[in-house]
Amino acid sequence: MNIVIIKYNAGNVQSVLYALERMGIAATVTDDHEKIRSADKVIFPGVGEASTAMQYLRERKLDQVLKDLHRPVLGICLGMQLMCAYSEENNTACIGIFEEKVRHFSAAHADVGQPAGEEPLKVPQIGWNNIFHLKTPLFRGVHENSYIYLVHSYYAALGEHTIATAHYGLDFSAALHKENFYGVQFHPEKSAAAGAQVIRNFIELVPAI
């Protein structure tokens, strides 16, 4: 199987490569349009800032390449957020595969209000949180309330494409799915056994449309 990891300015791809390596899976890191189009599965990682990343993707027309893919795509963290319509992070128009909007936790927490007697939540959320309402083969074998590792200040709101939910002051999308596109807010490559299962499911179970 031909697995491609998209190379751009906002991704620490090494951890993803090592995670695949532990499963005996080789992957190619590239920004070559043809190689991305011909891949069986595409992983779109991301750690960084939305507007800088989008600008980089647009300059290389990688945003359009991604959007036009028919094979399964897995966005991770910022990768997932960039697949949404819009991010509050520096007011950025994103790729627009998922209609869900990406908001900042602090603003949302202020809207929701802080429960009496509790400490204000720190932003970014850093650490292990549980995911629930799990849907699609991406989460096969992963039980409800499994812990996964997250590092993020922005989140995708719940919407029709939500396939996993997590809670930090409010419920948000821990994963999204639409047609051949999947996105996870957490880092499956750093989420111990549960994360490894998600990656394995993406590689082995998610059907190539």
Place this chain on the structure above:
Amino acid sequence: MLTKRIIPCLDVKEGRTVKGVNFENIRDAGDPVELGSFYAQQGADELVFLDITATNEKRKTLRELVSRVARHINIPFTVGGGISSVEDVVALLQNGADKISVNTSAFKSPQLINELAKEFGSQCVVLAIDTRQEADGNWYVYLNGGRVKTEADCFRWAKEGVDRGAGEILLTSMNHDGTKKGFAVDITLQLASLSVPVIASGGGGTMEHFTDVFRQGKADAALAASIFHYKEIGIPALKQYLQQQGIVVRWESNENFIC
């Protein structure tokens, strides 16, 4: 719910894990690659790797060793020791680190924190602070692995670091480090008022100490070394205990994944 994190720390010197008491009398504790993968399997929430000789002997962190550890663990991995530039961080991330921690070099050139946060994001930048409470009651920042005292106040430096873009604080109390008499709850609590997570380090000796630093110190994570290295406390037992105490930790006794 976001859990409290348990973080084993590998202090590495010349390729071996070592541990001292009050930053002195260093002894050998094993192979970092073996220990790292053991802790990941045991349910550690993160792994911290500090090249403790790096600053002192002006060596760069052992990148090849970082890569070997990273290949074997499926949990977040922070690397520190002798990092003083964007290039240093690029090299570590390319070897599989997820975050880096800066200490002496950041204190000497605070702009480094801004640069690293801009380049890699705040989530990647951990500000490590070694601090000691002196007879006057104040907590002072120490540099170079605890060998050089400064006049800087610990809380003020931590606050400046956060304002400059540090995404987490790794706070080590030199008064407590290696003593196994409990974490420095007071200074941890002070720093817990900052807007980023605080990792408390130094002094963890019993399971109750972890309860104290989470509950009274409001730490987001607790780091320890020797009690884990010498198997005085097992991570599964610690997490089970904390869960019984009502502290939310990642502990799944009936883990049924296909590993």
